């Protein structure tokens with residue numbers, strides 16, 4: 001490979017914080033919130049785009065499955081619960097959620113109604129999932145930061161491009177911005193880029209193999225339709241035979257891996273999810289997949305307008321962020337395997353208890369804190385979808401609520417490390433669990 005020589009240079013320090021979170025998706029935003037609430041006075045939050053939230057806001061991933069644990073499989077905890085409550089406070093167009101009396105129901109009529117909303121039926125029951133309006137969620141995430149009264153400092157439109165290392169210990173992150181290249185120094189850094197960018201820059205080993213059969217091996221370019229009557233479309237779809245439905249869906253799929261319309265919080269809008277085999281770590285793939293989707297968008301419109309309920313559909317907008325499902329998985333002190341969803345292993349440092357998100361009646365896996373503690377760097381945590389896991393295990397447990405939980409736990413862990421003056425790998429698990437419970441997170445009793 002051809003290289004060029006870049007001369008060494010002095011880089012201005014833009015800011016110094018106690019905890020620096022890079023990436024503001026479900027994991028990063030939650031990590032920043034949790035660190036602040038656990039007592040950290042200055043938390044930095046670096047985000048490459050102009051809004052917080054990652055995939056559920058910028059990627060138009062509007063469906064958030066409920067992620068209950070034993071003993072109550074439909075209960076939502078912690079920061080995820082706060083998202084739902086705050087969205088509700090913004091009114092009816094902000095989200096769809098089945099009413100309490102429907103949740104857990106196997107009643108055929110209720111199942112029939114909620115089946116038309118993608119993913120709302122889990123393990124044969126109406127689940128406590130939501131469809132969130134991505135723009136209102138952006139507002140909610142901003143409000144949450146505001147309510148921390150200046151303890152969280154967002155740095156928007158800044159890319160984390162390197163790790164500032166002192167031997168094995170991370171001391172900060174280099175960013176590229178409109179002001180140029182700058183450094184932000186920190187006692188603890190949390191990599192919440194989803195792709196493990198910062199951990200890779202810090203020299204941590206990682207895996208990035210994805211079996212093509214796995215959901216997370218696909219990129220996406222989601223978009224939204226306006227002018228639709230979703231209820232009419234859902235009723236039409238419900239009456240189709242399996243063969244007719246397959247035929248309809250094959251037509252959508254032929255257009256760059258697009259799916260049929262899914263529900264949004266408003267009846268006159270629809271969300272189009274897509275799946276295209278490609279890597280979110282490769283420039284060529286990232287360039288190609290959004291462009292190719294745009295090039296067949298008009299064909300999609302022509303096709304969808306033939307379907308009842310979609311006659312007047314128009315292109316509302318395309319997600320500002322590419323849909324990234326699986327990037328690097330950083331090798332940490334413990335790697336979650338898929339077998340743990342079959343035969344649970346109890347870990348003393350558990351931070352998340354989860355079944356496969358598509359199955360609520362199966363044994364849950366107990367995900368340990370060590371899946372976020374890289375083997376090769378000190379005072380660096382990796383949270384969200386880049387946590388240490390095999391491809392298959394990651395695919396089962398990397399959706400939005402998982403990332404919120406892992407982020408919240410990582411933020412608390414960082415706060416404890418700073419308060420106790422210890423490395424992030426050496427924190428007291430008893431203190432981690434105590435603060436997790438105080439912040440309304442689920443921790444099993446034994």
Ligand SMILES: Cc1cc2nc3c(=O)[nH]c(=O)nc-3n(C[C@H](O)[C@H](O)[C@H](O)COP(=O)(O)OP(=O)(O)OC[C@H]3O[C@@H](n4cnc5c(N)ncnc54)[C@H](O)[C@@H]3O)c2cc1C
Nearest residue numbers: 023025026027048054055160194220323324384385399400
């Ligand atoms: C099309 C699609 C459909 C999906 N469907 C669902 C679904 O229906 N329900 C569900 O729950 N989950 C779904 N998922 C999965 C889920 O959205 C993600 O796994 C989850 O959002 C990951 O959260 P995260 O915080 O780890 O990463 P992300 O959401 O990817 O957030 C990472 C953030 O870091 C920022 N960032 C990245 N690199 C840098 C850098 N170097 N410097 C600065 N900032 C950086 C990004 O801009 C982003 O804001 C889907 C994903 C996709 C793509």
